[in-house]
Every structure is written in structure tokens, then in C-alpha cells.
Amino acid sequence: MLPFGLHDQAGRPQHVAIQVIDVTAQRALERDRQQHLVELDERATALQRANAQVHDFMAMLSHDVRTPLTTVVTFGEVLLDDWDGVVEQDKQLYVQRMTAAGHRAAGLVTEVLTLAQLDAGALVARPLRLDIAHAVREAVTTHTATNGQPIAATAPDETIGLADPAHLQLIIGNLLGNATKYGAPPVEVVVVNDKDHIRVEVRDAGEGVPDEFVPHLFDRFTRAGRGVATTKPGTGLGLYLVARLAEAGGLDISYTPNQPHGGRFVLRVPRDGRRGQPAAAHARADHFPVQ
Template sequence: MRFTPRIIAFLLALAISAITVAFLSFVSGTNGSMFFVAGLASFSAAFFLIMYAIEILVYREVTKMHQTIQRLKLKDFSFPRKSIVSDANPLKKLNQEIFVYVARKQQEIDELKKLEIFRREFLADVSHELKTPIFAAQGFIHTLLDGAMDDVKVRDKFLQKAAKSLDGLDALVKDLVALSQMETGEIRMHKEMVDLRLLTLEVCEQLEHKANLRKTLLKIKPDQLAHVWVKADAYRITQVMTNLIENAIKYGNDNGKVVVHFEEEKKHFVISVRDNGPGIPSEHLPRLFERFYRVDKSRSREKGGTGLGLAIVKHILSAHGSKISVASKVEKGTTFSFKLEKAD
């Protein structure tokens, strides 16, 4: 037999009615009609009071608690703010407290799981990135030691390749150290007045040789804006501009164009670096600033780089109180944009 709130209320009310009639039987002068009225009144009052207490105050809230547990199992953490109100019902308060507590703990667990996955991926990526130049240099040097050193042309060629691999390893280690220091706050930004237009012009001059090799036109706009004074760390912002412009040259099309555009706002300058290259598929954009993430791994390795450039750019701009955004369309090109505070 299933005990519903109605059946429980009925049985308890019947028991109370019987006890009431039993007590009345000891009172002299009571007749049958009085027994009937007293029994019916006590039964009705007890039934509805017990029904309300069980159904409204207990049963419904216990059912809600069960539903809450089911939602938590399904990781449904949506909880309307309107429902979080002070209530005299302790079961309702308990239900809300359980839900909020478990939801927070589950979110913490999910975050820890994500960090653990990220840690494993990062260690695997670092191992792979370090292994590549080490094995390359090791192979060239062992080949020389096995007898190829006697051939002057082979010796010079292999030594140059080994040196190139070790230079790449050095750059990777330096980027890893810099990124780690930025994440832990060891590197602080030394902000000063910087003419970003002049700085960008110097970066373009340094990258002019690479641009000429790909017949890429470098352009700074608008022409009428003589100076772009911002509050920034000159060295770190140079890293940002170098990375963005170099990437635009490296991954753009031959005979392409890279445009650095400055737009003046009331308190900021908006800086964008745009190319007319092959673009980036939309599914890659959310992960573009992750460490070692490459859109086309084989193509990226051919063109060099540590795979940490955009991650470093993101942290430098974050330390400047800015965020970098990217917009791209396949076969149309890619645009990286960020803001910097104007200098007084």
C-alpha cells in the first residue's frame, strides 16, 4: 500500500477522532449525537490540518528537493534569482542552500578538471616543442661526429642547421619564461608616454626584409594622424606590434597587404592589424590565443615560431587593461584589434 499525504492524513485524523470520542465516553450526560458531532468535527479539523502540514510544508518541499537532486545529477545549475528569497519554511531554505552549495562545488570541480586537462595538454605540447629542435640539433651533430665532419660543405651546412635548431630552442625557452612571469605577475608594465605610430613605423622597418621576400605591402593609416600618444610599456607594446605584423606577413598571401590602422576615440586609441590573407576558419578563433595552438600545424612549423606569440600578446595587453579580439573570414583576411589608453 502506498502512503500518500491523503491516506496518512486520513489515518491520523481517524485516530484523533477515535481518541476524542473515547475521552467523551467518560463524560457523563453525553449521548450518541454528541459523539457523532465531536467525532466528525475532530476528524475534519485533524484531516485538513494534517493534510496541509504534510502536503504543503513537507511533501511538496521534499519533492522539490528530489527534483533538485535530479537537476544536479544532470548538471543543470540554472536557478532563478526570484526563487532565492527568505522563507520561514526550513525545508525550502534547506533546498535552496543545498542547491547553491552543490552547484558551486560542481562548478569548482569542473574548473579543476579543465585545468587538469589543460595541464596535461600543456606538458605534452612543451615536451613536443622542446623535443623537435633538440632532436634536430642532436641529429646534425651526431652525423658530423660519425664522419661527415671531414666534408667541409656538409660540415658547414649541418652546423648551420644545428645552430638554427638551437636558436629556435633558445627562443622557445625565453618565451616560456616570459609567459610564466607574466602569468605570475613577476613582470610589471612600466607605462610611459609612447608614440605608437612612430613605434609601429620602426617595427615595419625591421620587418621590411621579410615583407619584401613575400612581396607584401606594409601600410599605416590614416596618413593625416601624425602621432598616436598612448600610455604603455614601450618594450612590451613593441613585442605586441612585432608579433601581430610578423604573423600577418608570415601567414598572409604573397603579393598581399598588411594595414595597421589607428582610430581615435575619446579616451582610447583603437589599433587594428589587418591582412588580406587566407583567413582563419571560425572554429579555430576561440582557441587562437592558447599556448602552442596552431591552426595548421604543418604549415606553422614550416614558417617557424614558438607557438606562444599570441598568448604573450594576450597577457601583455591584459596587463595594460586591454583585450585583444580577432575577426576573420576565409579567403577575405584577418583583423586583430585592441585598445590602449590615450596619454595626457
């Protein structure tokens, strides 16, 4: 509002004119402009984060996938070129290394495919009534057959919980793989019946997770900057997938130091209070291979 006055010769005001300007639309446009700038900044930040994840993903593929494939190709070519000249003991050693590399590559493919399904929202948990102790023993047997590292499993006779069978196998398999890779013997799994859930603990006697890294343990593409993790190959995806799959299925995963040393991952599976036989652990055919 802008006043404008008319005065006489003595300077006394005779008339006053007032002009009213409606700036409502201008202020609305300015608010919209500011909101648009905020949204653009948020999108730019999201794009930068996505680009960083793509960079990390490509770096992982170029190294961690190529390495086991190179092992398979190298020893395969040696055997093909000089089968008769290679002694029997070396043949077995080469085949063992090729097999181990093949399992590693298969595990990486599983992680990548699972990650893609999670990002696309296509991986939906379908919880069933399961004997959790049986599922744990099954995962331990598979892990031992693949890696040759014995793991002790302790569980009560009846532990009926609600979980997706395939997801549970992948979660436990990744926890076992993490314990044997970064921890130290003895590695053990303990299943406990609690009041409203079943607790699955995967323990090892290694050096444990560095304190400063614990808050980032389940983040995507993250690895500890010191300790045993710096000496082992890895994608930084395993525990991220564990956390995401647990969340999708209504489970809970956490980490605490083991006593007197080492690491302890605790998976909590909701209990099912109904009586009767559990659903078959093989009710679905889309089980993921475990590493």
C-alpha cells in the same frame, strides 16, 4: 503542523490537539547541502578543465620544445663528429638550421614563462608614453633579422600612445610571426592615427582564418582544424598571449579578413594627448625576445 482530534460516541469532535514542528533549521541545512553540491560540481568542472590544459601543455612541451632541440643536437653532433669532412656550404646550412631552431626554442620558452606569469597574476602592465611607430619599426627590424623575411612598415611621423614597451614588443612580434608563418607575402604593418587611439594593422595575403575558427582565435591552446595551420608546428599560445597582454595593458586586439584575401589583425593603442617628447622606448630592461 499536524492536527489530532478526539471524538464522542456520535463522532462529534470534543477536543483538537495541534502539533507544530519547526523545520526552519532542516530547510536551511537542505539549502546549504544543495549549495555545497553546486560548488562541488563547479570545482569538479574547473579541475577537469585544468587537467585538460595541463595535458595540452605537456603535449606541447613534449613535441614543440623537443623538435627544435633535436635539430640543434643532431646538426651539432654531425659537425663535431666530422668537421673536416663537411663541406663549407653544408657547415653554413647546418649552423643556420641550428640557429633557427634555437630561436624557435627561445620563443617557446618566452611563451611558457609569459603564460606562467599571467596565470600567477605576476605580469603587470606599466604603460608609458611611447612612439608607437618607432616601436613597430623596432619589432619589424628584429623579426626580419631573426627570420629573414622582409616586412613593409608604413607609419606617420608622430604616433604617441600609452603602452607597456616590453608587452608591446611581444604583441607585435607575435602578430608578425603569425602573419609570416600562416599567411603569405606581402606582409605589411600599417600604423594609423585615429581620434582616440592609434591603430596598428598587421596584414598578410594568405588564405586567412577559417570562418568557424575566428571565435576561438584568441583562446588558449587552440589551433584551426583545417587550412595552413594543420601543416605548421605551433603551440596555440601566441595569439592567446597577445589577447591577454593587450587586455592587461588597456589595448584592444581584433581580427578581420584582409581584402581581397588574407588576414588582418588590428591592435588599438590608447592615444596620449599631451605634448612633448615620448618616454624612451628602452625605459625598461625586461624586453621579451620576439619570435
